[in-house]
Amino acid sequence: MLFSIRLRFVYMLGLGAYTFVNVLLMEALPFYGLPVANGYVLGLFLLSAILIWEGNRLIDKFLPKLLRFTGPGIHPLLLTFLLSLPLTLVVVGGPALLLGHYELYLPPQKLQLGMKLMLGVGFRINLFLNTINAAFYFLRELRQSQVEAEQFKKISLQAQFQSLKDQVNPHFLFNNLNVLSALLYQDVNQAAEFLQQLSKVYRYVLQNQEKELVEVGAELEFMESYAYLLRARFRESLRINISVPDALRCRYTVPIALQMLLENALKHNISSRNRPLLIEVFASPDQRQLVVRNTRQPKPPVAASTNLGLENIRRRYGFVSTQPVEVEQSDSSFTVRLPLLHLTP
Template identity: 80%
Template sequence: MLFSTRLRYIYMLGLGAYTFVNVLLMEALPFYGLPVNSGYVLVLFLVCVTLIWEGNRLIERGLPAVRRRLGLRLHPLLLSFLLSLPVTLVAVAGPALLLGRYVQPLPPAKFQLGLKLLLAVGFRINLFLNTINTAVYLLRELRQSQLEAEQFKKISLQAQFQSLKDQVNPHFLFNNLNVLSALLYQDVGQAAEFLQQLSKVYRYVLQNQEKEVVEVAAELEFMESYVYLLRARFRGSLRITISVADALRTRYTVPVALQMLLENALKHNISSRSRPLLIDVFTTPNQEQLVVRNTLQPKPAVEASTNLGLENIRRRYSFVSPHPVEVERDAHTFTVRLPLLRVGEEKSGAAIETH
């Protein structure tokens, strides 16, 4: 922020000198009949500017503690400006009293006039500094939001790449083509249905790979097609249930999140006919979270993690929701809770908020 910049003493000196030069050029002292030495006036302005600046810096540093203690909900910039007003009063009146009473004594009427004029200048300096500080704050917030937007775009591209890679890699194609080949000999109608569901999976990814969020209804429709492929492949060794109320299907989630969680469960757990892997997709009782829960049946050894799974989902959600993705693991289950989103005000560059 402005008040803590390393060049602040140079700025203080420049602002004090600039104010003094303006007073001289306007011939304010002769105009108001103030018999004060110009050298004293220069020192007075430098001292006042320094005290106002340092006072604002101390306010800025102590503001978080003040907000916590008082429980105020005011914007930090507004609260900082309000607190700066009494600080400015003391920063100006103190040196003025010292000069007008002891260093160069003035008649009471002249002292009061000079004090009023100095206070007017001091409060304008304070307003100017807080205005510049507000501009610096807003520019920093803008840069931060732009940076987060770039990070979000990068994470989204990573997720899109991972999702496409998972679905076009040789294992995915080989497994599904094997299933399709078997079905062609067993049941042509079922093979046609399998091929249709496979095309829906690719179509969804291609249509939504550029989006930051998607409707839950669209994600669940995609999941139905994806689950169909998994059931055909794993048959009795995998049991997946999806239970989400129709009223919640108009909410939003990040694209392909559910598919990534299913992939995560299949990657790390054993599934067999004698010990099927159970995966449930449902909502919490308060209907504010979408839950994916699977039984915990760890494989003896798994592939090296790409670090794009849960961490990717967490980071993408951090850009569109103030509520975190919750992960819970116990002796029997592994649970991930995704916040359900609503269209609303912007948060970090994304037009989504949670309630």
């Protein structure tokens, strides 16, 4: 912010001197008949600029604590300006009163006039500084939003790339082509259905790869198609239950999140006929979250988990919502809760 810049004392002195030169050129003191030497006036302006600036810096420093009491109803810039008004009255009026009364011995009428002139100048300095500070604030917010937009784009691209890589992964294609080949000999109709679901998976990824949010209904349809492929491949080794009320399918989530969680469950857990892996997708009791839960049957660790998938989902949600992605782990299950979002017009 403006009040904490490194060369602030240079700007303070420059502002005080600039104000003095303006008053000098306007011949304000002779016009009002104030018998005050220019040296005193310059000193007052320099002192006022320093005290107003440093007072605003202290307000800015303690602003987070003050906002806890006022709540989110008042903008921090407005609160800063309101607090700076009594500050300006004290730091400008106090020294002017002391100088005029105890040093210059001005008569009451002249003292009152001098006080008015000093306070007028002081409040203008304060308004000027708070206006520049507001410009600094909004410029910083703009830059921050641009940085966050770039970060979100980068993270989304990472998720899209990972999903596309999973779909064109030779193992993924090889496994699904093997399943398709076997079905062609066993059941042509089922093979045709398998091929249709496989095409839906690719179509969804390609159509939604650039979106920030997608409807839960569309994500669940994609999940159903992806689950169909996995059921055909793993058969009795994998059970996937998807049960989400229709009323929640118009909510929103980040794209490909469910598929990443499904892959995460398969990657880290054993699935066999004797110990089938169960993955459930359902709504939380308050219908504010989409819950993905799988039984924990950990594979022997080959390498430490990087948690890139979960971190990617967390960060993408962080850019579009303040609601957190919740992760719980017990001895028997692993659960991820995704916020169900509304789009505000």
